[in-house]
């Protein structure tokens with residue numbers, strides 16, 4: 073069974089998904105980061121496939137992606153690293169990237185390879201729902217790989233239902249109208265949006281991401297959805313060159329759990 | 331209509347709308363409303379009046395006697411350089427600012443390469459009293475300084491794009507990110523026939539006034555609406571789209587695009603997308619772009635900021651793949667030479683972008699009884715420092 077699906081069968085609250093950019097801070101950090109995140113109790117790990125032009129990402133992820141590409145990260149390297157990490161961790165691993173990366177690799181080849189190396193789900197923010205539905209959904213189902221669509225405060229009720237119908241694993245709730253990496257508090261307006269979506273009784277669990285960066289925002293996400301996704305805050309933590317990777321990750325978890 | 335966009339936003343296999351959900355609401359509104367807003371009587375009246383009284387249209391169609399003699403054919407220049415602000419870009423910004431007003435938007439963002447689109451956007455924002463932020467790559471801020479100064483004087487905020495090669499592609503990324511952050515009050519005035527549907531069609535329609543005028547001007551001057559060739563430089567492709575628009579379905583008129591070869595197509599420092607590119611997605615559109623095997627977008631290079639872009643509008647990708655349009659390319663050096671030649675022969679200093687189109691006219695093979703219209707997309711004031719730097723060089727001695 074798909075590990076994402078079974079995770080959400082057992083755990084309905086406080087699910088923590090941590091995102092990092094593969095190849096940052098160094099080419100070889102992928103496996104150690106995955107193992108450490110699993111040991112520290114992350115429920116899901118979202119592996120960012122670095123892209124030259126990440127349209128929806130703020131400065132932190134842009135910079136980590138540029139570093140990763142400079143370090144030589146590419147899809148073949150990454151698949152190899154994920155296969156290796158898979159021998160050590162059992163939690164769901166998902167990849168996040170841009171549609172052009174899949175197109176150039178070949179969509180079926182990509183999904184097949186992902187399944188082979190132990191990837192459970194994908195997030196491709198610029199893949200339109202209609203194209204997924206008409207051209208790719210069967211393929212993802214054939215290889216038992218989940219796909220999560222994004223919803224935002226601007227997404228209409230009709231589209232939220234469509235995103236839910238087409239998603240598997242979870243629905244990705246973008247917390248605010250913004251690119252990744254914001255560090256403000258959660259506003260009343262955001263809470264109204266979380267509650268509005270709560271009231272819709274979607275079939276999929278919901279994880280809240282974008283701007284989740286500390287204990288307080290994480291707890292808010294836990295309260296208003298099934299879990300939280302932390303990305304930029306983790307990347308900033310592992311980017312600290314004064315300390316070892318392990319120290320950075322320890323410190324990150326102390327900060328969001330303390 | 332073989333070459334028009336279809337209902338789902340595609341030109342053949344190119345185009346569409348590949349955007350993150352954060353942009354969906356704005357793009358969806360545009361898709362649903364752009365045609366009906368543009369068709370409104372009051373919109374058309376206001377648009378036409380501004381093009382006439384403010385921009386100075388129609389732009390002249392000028393028979394270039396000396397160039398014609400030299401090339402042994404008939405060369406007409408469509409003088410978009412004479413528009414207010416100095417390029418074709420303002421045809422589109424006038425249209426889009428009227429659209430933005432009707433959508434209730436109060437804040438305008440734009441990307442710019444050469445700065446011509448930035449100036450044209452800052453101009454219409456000053457005219458309509460709207461806040462304006464223009465994203466521009468740091469490399470371009472340096473090489474197009476006069477336009478940066480003009481934008482500031484017009485009251486726009488110029489924000490440097492610091493990622494990638496710090497050129498047009500990166501400025502476009504920043505503008506898209508700004509729009510994600512400001513989905514309610516902001517309209518993004520994109521500057522070329524690129525981006526997600528409906529932008530390529532929207533911009534082409536606003537620029538189509540170029541070929542609309544060409545038809546009656548040619549008829550007046552030659553007795554026939556049709557030239558044998560239409561030639562235009564292509565960055566994203568908006569001046570070319572405008573110059574081609576009303577001739578797209580008439581295959582007797584041959585369409586010629588000129589790309590920037592940079593230091594040369596095979597040097598690794600080029601922006602010749604049709605040769606170096608393959609199908610992929612850039613800025614929300616499926617089109618030809620320069621990319622690696624892994625789908626990473628390659629940093630382009632051209633001396634001309636407006637052509638220094640790794641993609642091409644989906645309409646042009648379709649015209650090229652279906653062999654409706656023919657593509658040539660010109661290097662930096664050839665473009666500069668052509669700029670000096672046009673200046674010394676006809677007394678017109680063209681923009682560096684435009685100069686690329688003039689560099690290949692002798693390769694087209696137009697016959698003595700044939701005619702061509704070259705879209706003179708912009709004037710060269712912004713490029714004077716580049717031109718002056720070459721004044722003493724030997725490449726001028728032609």
Ligand SMILES: Cc1ncc(COP(=O)(O)O)c(C=O)c1O
Pocket residue numbers: 417418443444445446447521522523563564565566567568569570635636637681683684707708709
């Ligand atoms: C004078 C001029 N011509 C051409 C271009 C290229 O753009 P497009 O291909 O959209 O016409 C620019 C862009 O900055 C320009 O300023």
